[in-house]
Each structure stands twice: as C-alpha cells, then as structure tokens.
Amino acid sequence: MIQQRRKGIYLAILGSIFWGIQGPVSQWLFTDTPIAPEWLMGVKMGLSGLFLLGYAFSKQPKTVTAVWRQPRDAGRLLAFAILGLSAVQYAYFLTIQASNAPTTTILQQLGTVMIIIISLVIYHKTPNRTELIAVIVALLGTWLLVTKGQLTQLSISGAALGLGLCLGFSGALNTLIPGKLFQKYDTLVIVAWAMLIGGVLFNVIHPFWVDAPPMNMPTIISVLFIAIFGTALANLCFLGSLNYITPTTAGLLNTFEPLAATIGTVLFLKTSFNHWEVIGGLLVISTVFILSFGNRRGISKK
Incomplete structure (x- = not known):
C-alpha cells in the first residue's frame, strides 16, 4: 500500500515538473524565435x-x-x-x-x-x-x-x-x-x-x-519537449497518479509546477x-x- 502511494506521489510530481518546465521552454521560443502561440x-x-x-x-x-x-x-x-x-x-x-x-x-x-x-x-x-x-x-x-x-x-x-x-x-x-x-x-x-x-x-x-x-x-x-513531455507525458503521469493517490493529494503536489517553472526560468x-x-x-x-x-x-x- 505504501509503495503504491509512493508511486502515485512520484507520478504526480513528475507530471507537475514536466508542466512547469514547459513554461520557460515556451518563454524561450516566444522570445528568441519567430514561433507564434497559435x-x-x-x-x-x-x-x-x-x-x-x-x-x-x-x-x-x-x-x-x-x-x-x-x-x-x-x-x-x-x-x-x-x-x-x-x-x-x-x-x-x-x-x-x-x-x-x-x-x-x-x-x-x-x-x-x-x-x-x-x-x-x-x-x-x-x-x-x-x-x-x-x-x-x-x-x-x-x-x-x-x-x-x-x-x-x-x-x-x-x-x-x-x-x-x-x-x-x-x-x-x-x-x-x-x-x-x-x-x-x-x-x-x-x-x-x-x-x-x-x-x-x-x-x-x-x-x-x-x-x-x-x-x-x-x-x-524545444517544440517536441513541449508536445511530448510538457503536454502528453505530463497529463499521462498526473492522471496515472490518481490510480494510487487521492485528487486532493495530487492537487497539492501540483504546486511543484510553479516551483519547476521558477527554477527553470532563473x-x-x-x-x-x-x-x-x-x-x-x-x-x-x-x-x-x-x-x-x-x-x-x-x-x-x-
């Protein structure tokens, strides 16, 4: 039971980190390349x-x-x-x-x-x-x-x-x-x-x-990272975590997203x-x- 919960926590944190890192990668694309958000x-x-x-x-x-x-x-x-x-x-x-x-x-x-x-x-x-x-x-x-x-x-x-x-x-x-x-x-x-x-x-x-x-x-x-890791795998990890932990716990662990975004940007x-x-x-x-x-x-x- 503890191992299952630990697995869910790791998945939620990993998904949140992928979401967070997507931010500075996107910021770099919009700042240093002509890529449009659309x-x-x-x-x-x-x-x-x-x-x-x-x-x-x-x-x-x-x-x-x-x-x-x-x-x-x-x-x-x-x-x-x-x-x-x-x-x-x-x-x-x-x-x-x-x-x-x-x-x-x-x-x-x-x-x-x-x-x-x-x-x-x-x-x-x-x-x-x-x-x-x-x-x-x-x-x-x-x-x-x-x-x-x-x-x-x-x-x-x-x-x-x-x-x-x-x-x-x-x-x-x-x-x-x-x-x-x-x-x-x-x-x-x-x-x-x-x-x-x-x-x-x-x-x-x-x-x-x-x-x-x-x-x-x-x-x-950068584009492939945003599409595969920052979007697809982030969702897969986070949704997968709900098989092992409660939505409340997953929501709390989602605070790793702004932390990852801030560290990556700095x-x-x-x-x-x-x-x-x-x-x-x-x-x-x-x-x-x-x-x-x-x-x-x-x-x-x-």
Whole structure:
C-alpha cells in the first residue's frame, strides 16, 4: 500500500515538473524565435492528442469512441475541448509571451479562486469561511506579485495581468465543464480527444505548414519537449497518479509546477524576482493548501 502511494506521489510530481518546465521552454521560443502561440498550439495539441489517443486505444480500444455515441456527451466534450482545454492552454502561452513563465504559472493557480466566484455568481453557492480566506489570500498574493509591493505601480503590463485573469477563468472552466464526462468515461480518453480537437482547431486558425517558422535543432527539441513531455507525458503521469493517490493529494503536489517553472526560468533564462514577488507567489500557491485542509476538516466533522 505504501509503495503504491509512493508511486502515485512520484507520478504526480513528475507530471507537475514536466508542466512547469514547459513554461520557460515556451518563454524561450516566444522570445528568441519567430514561433507564434497559435502555431505552437496546433502542433503541441495535435501531437499530444494523437499520442494520448493511441495510448488509450492500446489499453482499451472498445471505450475510445464511446463518448461520440451520446450526442449530449459529445457536445460537452466539444465544449471542454474549446472553452476549457484549448482556452486555458492558449491563455497560458499568451500570458507567458506578455510576462514570464513563473508569473504565468502562479496566476494559473487563480483558477481555484475563480471556481469559488463562478459558483457564487451562477450557482448562488455562498463560499464558506475557508473559501473566503483563500480568496483574500489569493488576491493579496496576486497584488504583491504584479506590483512587487509598490502600491501604485504594476511590475507586469496591464495586458499580462488581463491575460492572467483570463487564464484563471479558463482554468476554472477547464475544471468545471468536464466533471460529468470524467465520472462517466475514462479521463485519459476524454483529455486525449480534447487535445486532438484543440489541435485541429488551431491548425484551422494557423496551419502548421503555412508560414512555418525556421527550424534548427534547439527549436525542434524545444517544440517536441513541449508536445511530448510538457503536454502528453505530463497529463499521462498526473492522471496515472490518481490510480494510487487521492485528487486532493495530487492537487497539492501540483504546486511543484510553479516551483519547476521558477527554477527553470532563473537558471536558464536568468530572470530575477524580488522578495515581494516571491512572497506573493507563495501566497497564491498556499490557497491550494488552505482549501485542501479546510475541506479535509469539513469532511472529518461530518
């Protein structure tokens, strides 16, 4: 039992690290090469979708197409692919392009807070005390992150902040939309189809063979790393961890993503952060722990 749990922890950490390293690699591509986010989206989602779908088919071929036999579920899958998975990953790239990888990865954590806000506005679900504390901590952390502790000055552009908020909102949709699908079908199959749909969508927007950027070996390696390790294997590891540990534990271990993004950016891209930005980032990340332990206490009281 302990070995199984340990295996799940290692898989969740590995998936989170792959996701995190994808950030600085993407930042380098957008800074030092003419690659456009739309082109990279089509390539990475298309390749990773094919990879994941092929893996799912090799494991359970009879269930791969089951979702398409139910029109309502197929519609929800399309909504998840476009408004959830594609939107959050596109917003992620645009925010990196406008700021940097660590800031983007931390702003992505606002998705948890956005879920609380959406639940209040749409479902009229009043947040409990733990959720209110998490919202306040997240807002304070975001303020420190984007101002470097200076009350009247933004350390990132208004566009980057706006994109970061869009990233958080799309991250919330990415969590909320597929809930019923994940209960009914294999999660890997749903994510694989959503990836492939997103790849087709962005190849309509910017076909990978039209105005393709010049390729040298570092660029090719970076693109393949993002598609295979940063997307396909990251999802495979993280989803695989759920066979051995709880979603709550996996969610806590996902905090390795901003850590990996920050270390990668500091080491390889020589980006520096002041102490206020570090404190702000830690506050935003801490909301995951606040909500997790708050929910755990709530469950234990019942």
